[in-house]
Amino acid sequence: MELNGFERLSELEWHLPATDAMRVPVIIYADEALMRDMNDKVREQAVNVAKLPGIVQASYAMPDAHWDYGFPIGGVAAFDPEEGGVISAGGVGFDISCGVRCLHTGLKTQDISRVKEQLADTLFQRIPAGVGSTGAICLDSREMDEMLAGGASWAVQNGFGETADLERIEEGGKMTGADPAQVSQQAKKRQRDEMGTLGSGNHYLEVQRVVEIYDQRIAMGYGLTQDDVVISIHCGSRGLGHQIGTEFLREMAIAAASLNILLPDRELACAPIGSPIARRYLGAMRAAINCALANRQILTHLVRQIFSQLIPQARLPLLYDVSHNTCKVEQHEINGRKRKLHVHRKGATRAFGPGHPDLPPALRATGQPVLIGGSMGTASYILAGTERGMQLAFGSACHGAGRAMSRHQATRLWHGRDIINQLARRDILIRSPSCRGVAEEAPGAYKDVSAVIEVADRAGLAHKVAKLVPLICIKG
Amino acid sequence: MSNNNKHIASHWEHFAHEADMGIRGFGPTCAKAFEQAALALSSIVSSLASIRPEHKITIACAAPNIELLLVDWLNAIIFEMSTRHMLFSRYEVQIDNEKLTGAAWGETVKMGRHSPAVEPKGATYTSLSVHQKNAGWVAQCVVDV
Numbered sequence: 001m002e003l004n005g006f007e008r009l010s011e012l013e014w015h016l017p018a019t020d021a022m023r024v025p026v027i028i029y030a031d032e033a034l035m036r037d038m039n040d041k042v043r044e045q046a047v048n049v050a051k052l053p054g055i056v057q058a059s060y061a062m063p064d065a066h067w068d069y070g071f072p073i074g075g076v077a078a079f080d081p082e083e084g085g086v087i088s089a090g091g092v093g094f095d096i097s098c099g100v101r102c103l104h105t106g107l108k109t110q111d112i113s114r115v116k117e118q119l120a121d122t123l124f125q126r127i128p129a130g131v132g133s134t135g136a137i138c139l140d141s142r143e144m145d146e147m148l149a150g151g152a153s154w155a156v157q158n159g160f161g162e163t164a165d166l167e168r169i170e171e172g173g174k175m176t177g178a179d180p181a182q183v184s185q186q187a188k189k190r191q192r193d194e195m196g197t198l199g200s201g202n203h204y205l206e207v208q209r210v211v212e213i214y215d216q217r218i219a220m221g222y223g224l225t226q227d228d229v230v231i232s233i234h235c236g237s238r239g240l241g242h243q244i245g246t247e248f249l250r251e252m253a254i255a256a257a258s259l260n261i262l263l264p265d266r267e268l269a270c271a272p273i274g275s276p277i278a279r280r281y282l283g284a285m286r287a288a289i290n291c292a293l294a295n296r297q298i299l300t301h302l303v304r305q306i307f308s309q310l311i312p313q314a315r316l317p318l319l320y321d322v323s324h325n326t327c328k329v330e331q332h333e334i335n336g337r338k339r340k341l342h343v344h345r346k347g348a349t350r351a352f353g354p355g356h357p358d359l360p361p362a363l364r365a366t367g368q369p370v371l372i373g374g375s376m377g378t379a380s381y382i383l384a385g386t387e388r389g390m391q392l393a394f395g396s397a398c399h400g401a402g403r404a405m406s407r408h409q410a411t412r413l414w415h416g417r418d419i420i421n422q423l424a425r426r427d428i429l430i431r432s433p434s435c436r437g438v439a440e441e442a443p444g445a446y447k448d449v450s451a452v453i454e455v456a457d458r459a460g461l462a463h464k465v466a467k468l469v470p471l472i473c474i475k476g
Numbered sequence: 477m478s479n480n481n482k483h484i485a486s487h488w489e490h491f492a493h494e495a496d497m498g499i500r501g502f503g504p505t506c507a508k509a510f511e512q513a514a515l516a517l518s519s520i521v522s523s524l525a526s527i528r529p530e531h532k533i534t535i536a537c538a539a540p541n542i543e544l545l546l547v548d549w550l551n552a553i554i555f556e557m558s559t560r561h562m563l564f565s566r567y568e569v570q571i572d573n574e575k576l577t578g579a580a581w582g583e584t585v586k587m588g589r590h591s592p593a594v595e596p597k598g599a600t601y602t603s604l605s606v607h608q609k610n611a612g613w614v615a616q617c618v619v620d621v
Contacts, residue, residue: 039494041494066494066495067494067495068494068495068496068602069496069600069601069602069618069620070602073495093620094597094598094600094620095597095620130587130592130595131521131522131557131563131585131590131592131593131594131595132561132563132584132585132587132590132592133587134561186555189559190555190558190559192559199595200592200593200594200595200621201594201595201621239558239559242554242558242597242598242620243555243598245597245598246551246554246598246599249598249600249601250544250547250548253544253601254540254544265601266601266604267600267601267602269601403494403495405494406492406493406494406495406497407496407497407594407621408490408491408492408497409492433587433591433592434591434592434593434594435591436591436593437591437592437593437594440593440594476595
């Protein structure tokens with residue numbers, strides 16, 4: 001990315017002042033290398049977001065930012081309804097409430113070494129993953145609406161998991177304000193037999209090992225110690241969220257002219273908060289958040305069943321579940337005044353600091369766990385929300401490494417089978433229905449996740465707690 | 477006759493996008509370019525040669541302009557792929573005044589034979605364009621995967 005025009009406010013904070021139609025500046029958190037590696041489109045898209053009505057403070061981009069449609073991935077933007085703020089379907093993305101959940105196992109690496117191959121095969125066999133896969137349950141119309149209103153709470157009531165899980169999920173496992181009536185029949189049809197499925201692309205289920213602890217106090221608070229085996233699940237609201245995104249993006253793009261919104265890019269399709277279309281989108285989007293929470297809860301149940309059969313001494317309580325594609329109403333203090341804002345995070349993780357009232361009591365002293373996924377061969381990280389982060393970008397951090405190259409380019413550089421063999425030599429077992437899918441997701445196709453995490457930590461967006469490396473990866 | 481007046485042969489290609497996939501269809505008519513764009517969409521998921529065109533389904537959509545019609549057509553295919561668990565390898569399209577009637581031929585996903593690489597979530601408005609070029613038509617956009 002061209003850096004001309006940016007003011008470097010500190011080593012890791014780049015500021016593009018508001019000019020022309022921009023209502024606020026652009027602020028990107030990155031070091032110089034990450035900045036230069038970003039595509040110019042990130043700048044263009046962050047500038048376009050800065051032009052939207054009612055945006056507050058700045059259009060932010062996280063260190064893993066890369067260009068997408070409308071908003072960049074790694075984009076954070078908050079809008080104030082009292083200042084004509086908007087809701088944007090493109091600011092949330094197609095995979096509504098895509099997120100990461102992390103489970104403890106109570107095991108150390110040596111506890112699974114004897115059954116590792118069997119565990120990988122069983123997880124691959126029993127966790128529905130990839131195109132065309134279906135879940136074990138099929139919801140009728142009434143059950144679908146109950147799931148969309150109840151989220152993970154609905155899943156627990158129906159035997160998938162434990163009540164104790166819910167306090168370790170954002171929103172207590174149930175997003176309020178969900179309105180299943182605003183979810184189209186097409187979206188519900190897409191989801192009917194997709195509950196408890198992983199999906200494909202960058203979604204995965206990993207068995208991981210804690211290889212490094214950076215903050216003993218917080219790690220202890222999260223129940224993490226060196227060499228622990230944990231499980232991370234990365235997926236979202238599946239077909240239902242995709243269909244809601246598709247439908248509302250279209251509707252908002254067509255309605256923009258009649259709502260007097262000049263869109264610098266069609267993908268920024270949005271509607272004033274409080275308008276009928278924005279209210280309907282919020283109701284549907286919140287239902288999709290519940291769908292994602294229920295989906296990850298059902299997957300958790302499947303994983304627990306598999307572990308109980310293969311390693312009966314394992315116990316799999318939930319560490320945390322956090323989404324990175326959402327729009328949420330949050331209270332933030334701006335220039336000494338508390339304001340209720342609609343915070344869009346697209347490929348950005350909420351990272352509430354210590355003491356935040358939305359955190360469960362067990363996590364209030366440490367700050368919220370921020371779960372950052374890696375790629376198959378690289379590390380994942382657990383960070384903690386910080387007080388400083390609350391002042392930087394509305395309590396937000398990065399969500400992953402971010403892609404460094406296109407899927408097209410990746411398949412020219414790597415063969416899936418070679419990647420699987422190379423990783424097997426490093427004791428990382430990959431199971432996937434598609435070799436091409438593995439090549440597209442090759443670790444080398446992503447930025448260096450460690451560099452992204454260093455920046456997030458040093459900039460104060462979130463605080464490094466632990467580093468995880470994969471032992472087994474199930475790719476969709 | 478100069479090259480510029482020759483109708484371009486129907487074909488498709490992918491183009492690079494950082495996180496997702498760009499698809500582009502070329503054809504002597506707008507409808508043919510839409511058919512080719514759909515083939516480019518199918519080939520994101522699996523090799524076209526591996527998909528048997530055994531079952532036919534019909535699709536109809538309408539939009540305020542030709543570019544939104546392309547997005548609607550591709551999203552209708554994604555919907556059918558998702559709900560029928562099918563992949564398609566042959567398409568036919570007729571377009572009349574921003575109204576499209578089409579057909580897709582394919583089969584149910586077979587994990588072993590198709591090895592599906594990735595699931596399209598939705599067609600987007602990024603790099604969306606339907607235009608005439610060299611006596612032919614080009615229809616393209618980025619698909620979120």
